[in-house]
Amino acid sequence: MNLDSKIEAILFYENEPVKVKRLAKILNVSEEEIGSALEVLRSRLIHGVALMTKDDEVVLVTPPEVAEVIEGLVKDSLNSEMGKAALDTLTIVLYYGPITKVEIDNIRGVNSGFILRNLLIRGLVNRIPNDKDQRSFLYKPTFELLAYLGIKDVAKLPEYDQIKRSLGAGLSELNKSETDNTEPQN
DSSP states (O other), X not given: OOHHHHXXXXXXXXXXXXXXXXXXXXXXXXXXXXXXXXXXXXXXXOSSOEEEEETTEEEEEOOGGGHHHHHHHHHHHHHSOOOHHHHHHHHHHHHHOSEXXXXXXXXXXXXXXXXXXXXXXXXXXXXXXXXXXXXXXXXEEOHHHHHHHTOSSGGGSTTHHHHHXXXXXXXXXXXXXXXXXXXXXX
16 A cells, blocks of 8 residues: 555544654654655545645645535534434543543544544534643533533532543553553563
8 A cells, every 4th residue: 555545544544633753653654755645645635635734734624625515514513413422422521521532532432533523613622732742632621511501610510420430440441451452462
């Protein structure tokens, strides 16, 4: 498989900007090779997807030519009820936020990128920098969501302490399991 195709797959999977340096590390090539492959990818993406570069990050986006179509989809999405996956993700953010996408993915067992983007667009969650890991973001509930729920603090949510402990224990176990799986076997 060509390097540009591998980059396209990674960007599609990540569903958010990825640093060129990280792409180089993942694919075990130089940043210069990534740059060349990005140009090939950019020239190949002439239909419904475009490659956007900002500083040292790249992301797949829809081109301006399809803005009206996408805008209609966004409006429909905002006017529709949230599905179970969105409600699950929102509950995780409410009870365990601020939380990383990776932690949410671990709890849910699936990639939550699309759901998180939908919650961001709806103004239900905020994405903030992660001081512990500059490569990731933290997700937390917005003030508007808390106001809509009629609470000033997430600690006022029903059974907050019990659910937070339960989610925390589950997340700790998942993280421990991942650590155990990455340790070398003797």
